[in-house]
Amino acid sequence: MPKTFSAQTSSAVLEPVAEYFKMLSEVSRLQILSCLRSGPMNGKDIIEATGIGQANLSKHLKALTQTGILSRRPEGVTVYYEISDPIIFELCELVCDRITNQLQQRAEEFEQFKDFIKVSK
Known part of the structure; x- marks a missing residue:
């Protein structure tokens, strides 16, 4: 990917950039990232810290993980999320x-x- 954008930068190059910024355009996702700044947490801990509902949290964690901002680490029946970027x-x-x-x-x-x-x- 180029270090700078120009008028000739293709949509194919800009699409992942837009997707990355899209992940930061939602308050709940920013809350999740803020919680994880101090270290890995499981879903229950994130819910307690943010007040985000289970279904909504799962949706945001999936999106953040698919974008590569978060990683997930299963430990038994519990999954821990952490900042990967x-x-x-x-x-x-x-x-x-x-x-x-x-x-x-x-x-x-x-x-x-x-x-x-x-x-x-």
């Missing part, structure tokens, strides 16, 4: 930093507007 947290941190910067900019703009309103009175 730790770069996911770097990606999330980049996004969170960007959102933080945007919110700080907005806050500064509102402060300037407040100052303008005070002067206008």
Whole structure:
């Protein structure tokens, strides 16, 4: 896969990229990833930590596993899930930093507007 995208990048190349980002576009999946940051957990532990229902959790765990973000490890009758692609947290941190910067900019703009309103009175 190319390091950078261009106008000529094919749909076939971009499809797995879109699928990867799609996995991060759901709050429940982000909750699951957040839980697993501290280490492997089984489904019951993830349900207790997130409040996600069993059927919904199973659907999300399957999707995250198929994408390669998670791996599953059976131990007897229990299955443990863990992060198999730790770069996911770097990606999330980049996004969170960007959102933080945007919110700080907005806050500064509102402060300037407040100052303008005070002067206008």
